[in-house]
Amino acid sequence: HPQRLTVPLIRKAGATKEMMDPADPLTHFREASWDEALDFAAAGLRRQPVSALAGLGSAKGSNEEAYLFQKLVRTAFKSNNVDHCTRLCHASSVAALLEGIGSGAVTAPVAEVAHAEVIILIGANPSANHPVAASVIKNAVKAGVRLVILDPRGQALSRFASHHLRFRNGTDVALLNAMLHVIVAEQLYDRDFVAARTTGFDDLARHLADYSPEAMAPLCGIGADTIREVARLYAKAGSAMILWGMGVSQHSHGTDNSRALIALALLCGHVGRKGSGLHPLRGQNNVQGASDAGLIPMMLPDYGRVGVESIRARFEAAWGATLDSKPGLTVVEIMDAALNGAIRGMYIEGENPAMSDPDLGHARAALAGLEHLVVQDIFLTETAMLADVVLPASTFFEKTGTFTNTDRHIQMGRQVIGPPGQARPDLWIITEMARRLGLNWRHDGPKAVFDEMRALMPSLAGITWERLETEGGITFPGGKAILFDDAFPTEDGRARLVPAFGLAPAEQVDESYPFLLSTGRVLEHWHTGSMTRRSSVLDHLQSAPAVNVSPVDMAALGIGEGAILRLESRRGSIEAVAAADSRLKPGTLFMPFCFVEAAANLLTNPILDPVAKIPELKVSAVRLHAL
Known part of the structure; x- marks a missing residue:
């Protein structure tokens, strides 16, 4: 591609950090040799206090790259300020599954x-975002499987569904707790499974007492009889799968x-047997593997919590370094810290927060205000x-490594x-x-890195x-496709039934902002469009930013x-x-976030889920008018 980065770039002295023509980088950058660029990149990071450094790794790279990147941050930056797009x-x-x-x-x-x-398919549009999964689902329905869709928006799979409950945006808990109420009140749950394999049933049952379908129907917009019908259908099934997407997770109450979904499966015993399970449909090609490899701020590889001394000690012995016991900052928290000066230098590999973060005006100002920003990417x-130095990287065709898909x-x-x-x-x-940051690494290719990972990650045994x-x-x-047929990987071998709270989105419509905007992906463009919008065919299919x-x-x-519309939220306009x-x-809007010329995330709400620190990208109050 003519816009591929093929030579290291260093920002010209005095060049403004701003959006520019990606086809003409030499207006703001100059070409450099690898030695000069790497020396410049590392020197700029070394000038900052280690407490003021952070890194964002990539879910599009290999497992080995994710592992090394988080290892670099934890040993060279001496903190856990490392994250990637799983946070979004x-x-x-x-968080809820763990x-x-x-697990x-x-x-x-x-x-x-x-x-x-x-x-049960909830908060996901596989036809646009997971086409292979959509084909599998359609084939299953044609063979007699019942499909129930829970989603505020219609989709291509709706015509294959026996039920499509189009509940109000952000009222997932109200709907799901009402279903749970029915299952408990009518004693439709699997008593043997609950007694032998779970804890917390009594607390959950007490919590659900106030969530009858009649009480929740006005909140979620689904009739009580329909809620009961779907709850009974799921509970009485001999086997059932729950698949969900970011319509579930990208909320201030996403956890x-x-x-609530986990409780549904556990109550009915739909875990650990053929045709049953819980499946969050992952987004990027290696977001599962990157998370497994430790590219998250509160956990080391294989989800070992950084605050547990015995876990930390294993990695300290292997890496020859003292590791921070405090969880690091997450993606949005890093941007907040950058804007207030607490984070002054960043190393970003294959991530595009200047398009993917909520409240982009805030995020872009944070990135532009850094004293030193190193970006490693293909475009x-x-x-x-907004970088001070740009390092030209490789696509998956151009390197060898391992990748972990949504199926593990x-x-x-x-x-x-x-x-x-x-x-x-x-x-x-x-x-x-890493070498220029003082780490004496001698990794001889991806196999050597994978072998190191195997030694520290029990999940890779064998x-x-x-x-x-x-x-x-x-x-x-x-090699097991279906997990937890006899026990869960918890201290007592049992799963926990955890009550769910949060009946409404954090931001509500009002007279000033009467529409609810939901953002997401479309079939033609992936995430921020950094690759797909450079495809002439795909960009021809969807070239104009549409709401x-x-x-x-x-x-x-x-x-x-x-018609040309102006959309405004409390944070920005496009x-x-x-x-x-x-x-x-009526009253709801949808827009993809891939168009830089109309970046939907200029509008979105940065409020975070208190547990997982994920922003509420699925619900923002906006107003619109024609120009």
Whole structure:
């Protein structure tokens, strides 16, 4: 691609940190040799106090790269200020899963829907975001499986569903607790499973007493009879899968949303057997593997908490370093700290917070205000435009490494071609940066890094580099696709039933901001569009920034298809083209966040889930008018 980064870049003296033409980086940068760029990058970080440094790794890179990146931050920066895009997608799901069942990954692969009697799909649009999963679901339905969709917005899979409950945005807990109330009140739960495999039932039952369908119906917008019907359908199924997406997780009560889903599965015994399980549909190609490898601020590889001395000691012995016992800052917290001067230097690999973070005006000001920013990427992203030094990296075709998909399936990615120009594999760049930051690393390629990971991560037991080379892929742990058939990885072997709270989104509509905006992805463009918008075919299919509006609202506003609208929230404003969408309920809007010329995240709310620190990207109060 003509915009691929092929040579290291250093910002010109006096060049303003601002959005610019990515096709012409030399207006603000000059070319440099690798030695000069790496020396400059490391020197700028070394000038800052280690307490003022942070790093963002990538969910698009390999497991080995994620592992080395978090190791660099923890040993060179001497803190746990390392995170990646899981904080913006399924951090709340992982937090609830770890709390409830002792594991932060799926309990069964997507393919198990073929063996289910009922599928609950909530807060996800697989046809646009997980097309392979959508095909599997459609095939299952055609074979007789019942599909129940819980989502405020219609979708392509709606016509395959026996029920589609279009509840009000942000009222997931109200709906799910009402379903749980029915299952407990009508004694539809699996008594043997609950007694033998769980704790907390009595507390949960008391909590649910006030959440009858009749009480919750006015809040969630779904009739009490429909809630009862769906609850009974799920509870009485011999096997059932729950799949969910970021419509569940990206809320100020996202952890509670997932807690309620976990409680549904546990109450009915739909975990640990054929055709049953809990499956958060992961986003990026390696967000599961990056999380497993420790690219999160409160946990070391394999989800060992940084505050537990015995866990920390294992890594200290292996790495020859003293590790911080305090959890680090998360993505949004890092931006807050950068804006107030507590964070002064950052190393960002393959992430684009200048497009993906909530309240972008705030995030971009934070990035531009850093004293030193190092960005490692394949294109001059919006984040790279604000960097002091840019290091040209590689795509997965151009390097060898392992990747872990949403099914816990680890696969070998083999280099097919070399990186263009002077671009280098990310593993090489991270290692060279580490050496210049005072770490005496001598990793001899990805296999050596994977072997180090195996020695420290019990989940990789029995999975060798040689097996991955010959077998193509292996599911962890131990090759088991369906987990927890006899016990959960908790201290007592039991899962926890945790009550869920949070009945409404943090930001409500009012007379000044009467519409609810939800953001997400579209089939044509992935996340911030840093790759897909550079595809002429994909950008031709969806080239203009559009905001989807209910036809009812369009008629009330007196606007037609293609009208130019200004959207305003309490945080910013953008202009976009109106697109009629009959799948939306009146009063709600949808917009993808991939368009830099109309960046939806200029509008979104940075308020955080208190447990997982994930922002409420799915609900923002806005107003709009035609230009």
